[in-house]
Amino acid sequence: MRLLVFGGSSFVGRAVVTEALSRGHAVTTFNRGRSGLDVPGVEAVRGDRARDEDIGVLAGRTLDAAIDVSGLVPAHVRRSSRALAGTVPFYAYVSSVSAYRYGDSEPADEDAPLHEGRATEDGEPTDYSAYGRRKSGCELAVHQAFPADSVLIVRPGSIIGPHDNLGHLPWWLCRISRGGTVLAPEDPGRVIQLIDARDLAAFVVGRVEEQSGGTFNTVVDAPTSTMGDLLDECVATTGARASLVWVDETFLAAHSAQPWYEVPLWLPDTADFRAVWAVPGSAAAAAGLNCRPLDQSVHDTWSWLQSGGTVRTLPGLPAVGMNPEKEKRLLAAWLGRRA
Numbered sequence: 001m002r003l004l005v006f007g008g009s010s011f012v013g014r015a016v017v018t019e020a021l022s023r024g025h026a027v028t029t030f031n032r033g034r035s036g037l038d039v040p041g042v043e044a045v046r047g048d049r050a051r052d053e054d055i056g057v058l059a060g061r062t063l064d065a066a067i068d069v070s071g072l073v074p075a076h077v078r079r080s081s082r083a084l085a086g087t088v089p090f091y092a093y094v095s096s097v098s099a100y101r102y103g104d105s106e107p108a109d110e111d112a113p114l115h116e117g118r119a120t121e122d123g124e125p126t127d128y129s130a131y132g133r134r135k136s137g138c139e140l141a142v143h144q145a146f147p148a149d150s151v152l153i154v155r156p157g158s159i160i161g162p163h164d165n166l167g168h169l170p171w172w173l174c175r176i177s178r179g180g181t182v183l184a185p186e187d188p189g190r191v192i193q194l195i196d197a198r199d200l201a202a203f204v205v206g207r208v209e210e211q212s213g214g215t216f217n218t219v220v221d222a223p224t225s226t227m228g229d230l231l232d233e234c235v236a237t238t239g240a241r242a243s244l245v246w247v248d249e250t251f252l253a254a255h256s257a258q259p260w261y262e263v264p265l266w267l268p269d270t271a272d273f274r275a276v277w278a279v280p281g282s283a284a285a286a287a288g289l290n291c292r293p294l295d296q297s298v299h300d301t302w303s304w305l306q307s308g309g310t311v312r313t314l315p316g317l318p319a320v321g322m323n324p325e326k327e328k329r330l331l332a333a334w335l336g337r338r339a
């Protein structure tokens with residue numbers, strides 16, 4: 001097939017391109033040439049999707065499908081989907097579970113209400129303050145340009161794997177590899193729901209090959225891996241002399257440890273966040289989404305880091321990870337409290 005990938009040079013897009021090339025497809029990528037190196041073997045077209053004239057260079061190409069990985073702004077997705085409608089038969093869009101209105105507080109299947117997105121909303125892709133609303137607006141933009149059965153929408157939860165550009169798992173691997181006493185956020189038994197970018201990519205490319213539309217939560221269905229499994233695996237994989245000290249989350253909150261970015265992948269077990277790791281994934285599983293075991297993702301991410309891979313974090317997002325002084329201070333307070 002002849003596939004056009006919007007993005008394709010950083011993380012998820014890179015995995016999609018790598019998967020498509022490995023299946024023998026011809027891949028054109030469209031990006032500005034800033035975020036990463038193109039995967040060898042692609043035809044790289046340079047352009048900014050915020051600009052009509054740049055998207056215009058794609059006109060007149062014969063393509064079997066477009067895969068839009070990089071859409072964060074509805075007006076950008078509207079521009080690209082409208083430009084291709086009528087000539088390209090299929091459009092796949094990588095959305096997010098953040099598009100759900102109550103996604104963090106109630107488990108959301110694919111029919112749950114979305115944020116009130118607008119297909120025309122414009123702005124800077126680096127503004128993540130309305131991320132969920134914008135992802136919903138991007139979905140709308142695709143649906144307005146293409147017939148329903150020619151649209152694939154995937155809504156991943158949190159994504160991990162080599163080339164990670166959010167940096168949460170890489171941070172844990174690097175922190176744990178330094179060894180010593182490591183602050184870990186209780187509860188080690190808390191189930192987490194992480195998908196490997198390569199599994200997501202295989203699902204997307206498979207559906208695109210079949211020109212099979214639909215909307216799917218692309219998450220591990222009924223996950224069983226826990227935060228404890230993840231951090232234990234980081235210890236095993238790095239071979240570090242590290243001991244995890246699980247610190248109560250009420251204590252963390254009281255000492256202004258910030259969930260998610262400062263303590264990567266930690267979400268307090270409160271009503272606000274309870275549904276984040278409990279997204280129903282049965283529809284995608286039935287449609288062929290296969291998720292590899294967590295230890296493989298941890299291992300391969302560490303191999304990537306060891307071979308010189310660096311996290312090219314996305315502009316506009318907060319720094320990831322707790323600084324070492326604060327970690328020491330919190331550990332001393334926690335251990336002192338228990339003595």
Ligand SMILES: NC(=O)c1ccc[n+]([C@@H]2O[C@H](COP(=O)([O-])OP(=O)(O)OC[C@H]3O[C@@H](n4cnc5c(N)ncnc54)[C@H](OP(=O)(O)O)[C@@H]3O)[C@@H](O)[C@H]2O)c1
Pocket residue numbers: 006007008009010011012013014015030031032033034035036047048049050069070071072094095096097125155156157158159160165166
């Ligand atoms: N990571 C997660 O945990 C997670 C979870 C749920 C959903 N998602 C979604 O998954 C997708 C992941 O994206 P990714 O960063 O991994 O994808 P990617 O396709 O690997 O990288 C982003 C691409 O977008 C290109 N790009 C950015 N701004 C552009 C512009 N103005 N014009 C043209 N190209 C532009 C970048 O290249 P240049 O900068 O060189 O232009 C880069 O190639 C996103 O849509 C995100 O919302 C991610």
